[in-house]
Amino acid sequence: MSAQPPSHVPVMVDRIIALLAPALTKPGAVVVDATLGLGGHSEAILNACPEARLIGLDRDHNALRLAGERLAPYGERVDLVHAVYDELPRVLDDLGIDAIDGILFDLGVSSMQLDEAERGFAYAQDAPLDMRMDDTTGITAADVLNTYSPADLARILYQYGEEKFARRIVDRIVAAREEEPFTTSARLSELVRSAIPAATRRTGGHPAKRTFQALRIEVNGELEVLRRALPAAIEALALHGRIVVMSYHSLEDRITKQTLAVGTRSDVPDDLPVIPAGHEPYLKLLTRGAERPTEEELEANPRSASVRVRAAERIRTRGLVA
Numbered sequence: 001m002s003a004q005p006p007s008h009v010p011v012m013v014d015r016i017i018a019l020l021a022p023a024l025t026k027p028g029a030v031v032v033d034a035t036l037g038l039g040g041h042s043e044a045i046l047n048a049c050p051e052a053r054l055i056g057l058d059r060d061h062n063a064l065r066l067a068g069e070r071l072a073p074y075g076e077r078v079d080l081v082h083a084v085y086d087e088l089p090r091v092l093d094d095l096g097i098d099a100i101d102g103i104l105f106d107l108g109v110s111s112m113q114l115d116e117a118e119r120g121f122a123y124a125q126d127a128p129l130d131m132r133m134d135d136t137t138g139i140t141a142a143d144v145l146n147t148y149s150p151a152d153l154a155r156i157l158y159q160y161g162e163e164k165f166a167r168r169i170v171d172r173i174v175a176a177r178e179e180e181p182f183t184t185s186a187r188l189s190e191l192v193r194s195a196i197p198a199a200t201r202r203t204g205g206h207p208a209k210r211t212f213q214a215l216r217i218e219v220n221g222e223l224e225v226l227r228r229a230l231p232a233a234i235e236a237l238a239l240h241g242r243i244v245v246m247s248y249h250s251l252e253d254r255i256t257k258q259t260l261a262v263g264t265r266s267d268v269p270d271d272l273p274v275i276p277a278g279h280e281p282y283l284k285l286l287t288r289g290a291e292r293p294t295e296e297e298l299e300a301n302p303r304s305a306s307v308r309v310r311a312a313e314r315i316r317t318r319g320l321v322a
Contacts, residue, residue: 011246011293012246012291012297012304013040013041015291019242019287020045020104021048024102025051028051029052031053031054031055031102031103032104033045033057033103033104034057034088034233035058036067036080037058037067038063039067039070039071042054042071046071053078054074054078055081056071057083058080059084059133060134060135061135064080067080068080081094084134085229088103088236089232092236099237099241101240102241102244103237103243104246105226105229105246107246108252126186127184127185128183129141129183129188129215131219133220139219142181144215144219145188145215146177150174153174157210159251160218160251161212162251168195169191171195172194173188176191185212192207193207226252226255226256230256234259234263234283237317238317240315242311242312243314245309245311247290247310248306248308260283260312264283264285265281282315282316283312284312285312289310290308290309290310291309292307292309
């Protein structure tokens with residue numbers, strides 16, 4: 001099978017396989033890669049789980065094309081679909097699939113999107129301010145910068161970027177866009193750098209990182225999509241099916257933690273002495289808190305530094321307990 005390009009090593013791949021594989025041993029087991037990217041995780045799953053059929057979703061047409069080439073040797077074991085991951089129920093319905101045995105979410109921007117300068121995701125490279133994961137539809141980051149109200153811009157930077165200097169940055173954005181609309185990432189990156197106090201700039205990485213993250217989340221509706229997608233994925237899991245979520249910032253991880261926690265609690269009052277059948281928790285956590293990469297992983301793949309992994313198994317469905 002194809003070798004992994006060195007710049008596109010899938011993050012924590014051995015641990016991801018270990019979490020998913022126990023649910024993928026039966027003939028015809030169905031696993032969904034909800035964020036296909038270049039197909040690195042999918043290829044590893046198909047190799048490790050020879051009985052599994054894989055459905056790969058991605059909103060990026062280019063990613064689907066490249067992953068399709070990579071996964072072509074697996075033939076009919078693979079179905080690739082152009083879709084955002086909150087469209088999972090429609091995709092499964094179209095494919096005639098009632099339930100799935102595993103699903104992986106590798107959230108955030110992909111290595112390919114970061115490496116393609118013209119996509120505008122990277123704050124360290126000058127490029128058009130696009131940031132759309134599906135570059136055929138929707139608003140761009142430039143549209144957000146040039147048309148949103150100051151209040152909305154500040155809200156986005158503060159909530160999605162957790163940027164404590166949001167108001168200072170927005171004041172400069174508004175003044176700058178009145179002189180000339182924003183079109184490229186370098187101009188925005190320099191503006192953000194100049195807006196942040198020098199003492200703060202000396203720590204915490206690139207000063208524009210949080211602003212670019214916030215714009216990307218807004219452009220792609222990432223948090224709203226995730227809030228819809230996770231419950232839908234859990235609902236689609238067969239008994240003993242597993243869900244694995246890889247988050248790269250605290251907002252994604254918080255949504256994941258809260259969604260999985262709901263399934264681990266009974267849905268009856270705490271003071272009820274006996275939990276009636278069919279009201280037991282329907283999820284069992286497979287990770288203790290959020291798992292982080294090992295030192296070996298970090299050395300081999302620096303882009304794994306911020307990843308947090310959470311996983312759970314479906315232990316009840318339609319009133320049954322395993």
